[in-house]
């Protein structure tokens with residue numbers, strides 16, 4: 001459909017092919033920067049805690065979304081967690097079959113009320129289960145760049 005054509009039926013989906021150049025800078029924010037810096041430099045996760053609401057946020061937040069209290073204290077919560085839910089991916093983004101299926105899981109980090117969605121590594125489809133204890137696997141320190149890709153995935157907890 002050309003942009004000058006008149007639409008006569010508004011319930012029919014329409015689209016225009018093309019590109020819109022968009023430039024942006026994504027920032028992690030105060031809490032996100034501390035979170036990713038802890039991963040990069042120490043290989044651990046930081047969370048923030050609201051004692052009034054008894055909630056530990058991971059990823060950390062600088063304000064409690066329940067009572068709006070400012071949260072200034074970051075706590076090291078380690079790298080252990082449990083599989084909260086998971087799915088198995090058999091296809092690549094282009095629809096082709098994966099060489100090996102991959103398990104994507106929501107991992108609840110122990111001692112927090114939050115978690116991280118990431119791949120499970122070294123865990124077979126037959127062995128994955130809700131509640132399975134897992135541990136974060138990070139890239140070697142020299143290869144970390146301060147982003148989510150510093151985390152390779154989660155593997156079996158020792």
Ligand SMILES: [Zn+2]
Pocket residue numbers: 050051052053054064065066067068069
């Ligand atoms: Zn609160």
